[in-house]
Amino acid sequence: MGRDSGKQKKENMKALSPEQEAGLKQKAEEISKGLQSYTWRDLETGGKFTHNDKLTFIRDDMLIVGCDIGSERHYARAIDAKGRELSKGAYSFENSAEGFQSAKDWALCLAAQHGKNQIVLGVEPTGHYWFSLAAWMIAKGISVVQVNPYAVKQTKELADNSQAKNDAKDPKLIAELVKNGNYGVPYLPEDVYAELRVLCTLRDQLMEDRVRNMNRLHREMKIVFPEYREAFGKIDGIFTLSVLANAPLPSELVALGEDGVKDIWHAEKLRGGGYKRAKEIVRLAGVSAGLTQGAEARKIAIVSFVGKVMELAAELEEIEAQIALKCREIPRAD
Structure with a gap:
């Protein structure tokens, strides 16, 4: 010392x-x-x-x-x-x-x-x-x-x-x-470049958090609903996440039925071709080979991971908008 x-x-x-x-x-x-x-x-x-x-x-x-x-x-x-x-x-x-x-x-x-x-x-x-x-x-x-x-x-x-x-x-x-000349000169960004470095670092960290939570979500879904990929297709899409936030277990999807799944999408004001998957989601949930022991605890975990993924997606959208604005401050950016 x-x-x-x-x-x-x-x-x-x-x-x-x-x-x-x-x-x-x-x-x-x-x-x-x-x-x-x-x-x-x-x-x-x-x-x-x-x-x-x-x-x-x-x-x-x-x-x-x-x-x-x-x-x-x-x-x-x-x-x-x-x-x-x-x-x-x-x-x-x-x-x-x-x-x-x-x-x-x-x-x-x-x-x-x-x-x-x-x-x-x-x-x-x-x-x-x-x-x-x-x-x-x-x-x-x-x-x-x-x-x-x-x-x-x-x-x-x-x-x-x-x-x-x-x-x-x-x-x-x-x-x-x-x-002895064995050194380098550090680059310390200034002004808008310093702002962009911080924002881009934050974006990378949020992306890592999102991937981490998506991997955890995949793990839980593979246990309770092994057929989830075939049922939902794109697991990180808003159509899938909105359903999993309300009914993550196969038994709950069966109870909702095709109309119940569509009602969730209506409530979220979603538009597009995702509605045609509702019938297949309910069908596969009904014949799922997923584990039922500990399902209630896994439901809590799935809803938690879905919430974090959706929250991080919103944060990423805001950060990327800020990055775009800062980029416009760079000379000749247009």
Whole structure:
């Protein structure tokens, strides 16, 4: 585990006189004003960002910070362009605005002490936990790059023949990968593209939920009404779902009869050629070989899955409408 960030700050300053400390703070403020962050737009839109380009980007006046990302707390270590460590162990900071600011102050202090004018932050992308940190640092003038987790794993094994995770060791390995040009520039969408990414991700999640509930519905129907595919045809169609929401068991379909099934469709104001299947649905329900034990409990399950599928279908329709609207905001979309 990293040491407390407050103690780390004091250790960085404890050997300095008041005059030296004031001068260091002033120098750090000057460096902060001159920080310039570079994003994918600056580095990659002009052409392929080759390995030589990545090595050239890492200059002698740059502080290289490696950061091991966690859900609540991050750990950082700093080196120079020659691989010499400039930090005293791992610096820990919280995943919050206050924590981000403390990490920036820590990096600026090191930059001022060692004559560095720019800062690059290398991260090993861990889920979604690095998004806020990257956006915050870029906004403050610090370039953010990412290294491949597989490369970190392999480098870790070469370093000490161990793949065990270590909050103190990993940040330095990440910084060394950045120094050697083994990194990529993350794409962080902006404006309407950021909106579209969120909406499309949500759509994918809703689609997965819908498929999951459809599979569960298929399982229950196969048990209580094995002939359901022959009877209904398209199981996820509105004609089928509206019937199953009211009468999911073969015995209930028989009790409804052909006219009762049609009445359900009338109540839902459905139109089309589905009405001609009512007679076949009732006939097959009457001769079904479905399991009757536990049928009432399975009815509850079927109605639940049908409700979720229909609810998700409505949500998907709304999300897709929002995506279509956002697409119109893209220049030349028409």
